Amino acid sequence: MSERPNIAIIGAGLMGHGIAQVFARAGSRVRVYDAFPASLDSLHARIESNLRDLEDPVDCLSLVSGHADLGEALLGAAFVFECAPEKLEIKQAIFADLERLAPPDAVLASNTSVMPIGSIVGGMRTRARMLGTHWWNPPFLVPLVEVVGTPDTELRYIEATMALLTRAGKTPVRVMKDVAGFVGNRLQHALWREAIALVAEGICDARTVDTVVKASFGRRLAVLGPLENADLVGTELTLDIHRTVIPCLDRTPGPNPYLEGLIADGKLGVKSGEGFRTWTTEEAQDLRKRVFTYLRKLNAAERAEGAASGDQEIST
């Protein structure tokens, strides 16, 4: 396997353009396909804007090209990352095309947020090379990629994908079972479920939920995972706490009716000016900028610490 294998990205949206940027920065030739030409027209400008914000060199842009023809985008690809909308029928149709048009040994990966990979690739002939790579937004700032095989995925494809991601400066982890939500989104949405229930039950308002997380355990999460934390306080204390609190946690089966009510009322979040909270255009811009700046500083601090200790696990 080449050190800088050719990459194809399917879908030039939020995730697709960011993933293209990661591989171009790592020196790979990246061909990007999108079914809608408008996404391709802005591809270079969006990557260039990210690179300038990060104060990264922009010369890697010459390695990225946009293609309105799928077969052309797949030419010589060793890895294909599907980043199309989170709709099962769209992803199934794309994988059927990829199976037909991609080089026979290319790894075919879906960036689905939560769908079991088997639900997308079940029934395909060449399932051995199909897997999930779940990246996080923005892909060029968040290190983790969850790598998910189905029972039909051959280990060599999983290993090649983990090696590729590591070389590109990511932190890949292997998820051993092909379950909805993988690991990260199961954890994240367990928290969101309880956050929504606290508001729905009138225990506190949405702003308070966010303040509690950001001003308490959220501060530690980037350096202290939940199970490290449980070990730190001791498993007996964890058990005592769970005996009292676990029976009181939300058990609504399915989405909370409070969330469904927001959507029925046209409260779609930042894009409509109100969701759980209200947003002016400036507040929404500030929010995005705050996240970008924070992630950038965190990565720089971790790089500096890694360089000082010789530990370079997170390098993006």
Ligand SMILES: NC(=O)c1ccc[n+]([C@@H]2O[C@H](COP(=O)([O-])OP(=O)(O)OC[C@H]3O[C@@H](n4cnc5c(N)ncnc54)[C@H](O)[C@@H]3O)[C@@H](O)[C@H]2O)c1
């Ligand atoms: N946005 C996130 O934070 C995030 C994080 C992790 C994973 N994901 C997942 O990544 C995938 C892409 O999400 P996104 O946020 O980049 O979406 P997006 O809407 O920004 O981009 C999707 C792109 O796919 C294109 N497209 C639509 N139909 C297509 C087709 N048939 N073939 C090729 N391209 C097609 C669209 O034109 C668009 O450019 C989804 O599965 C999503 O759940 C998103």
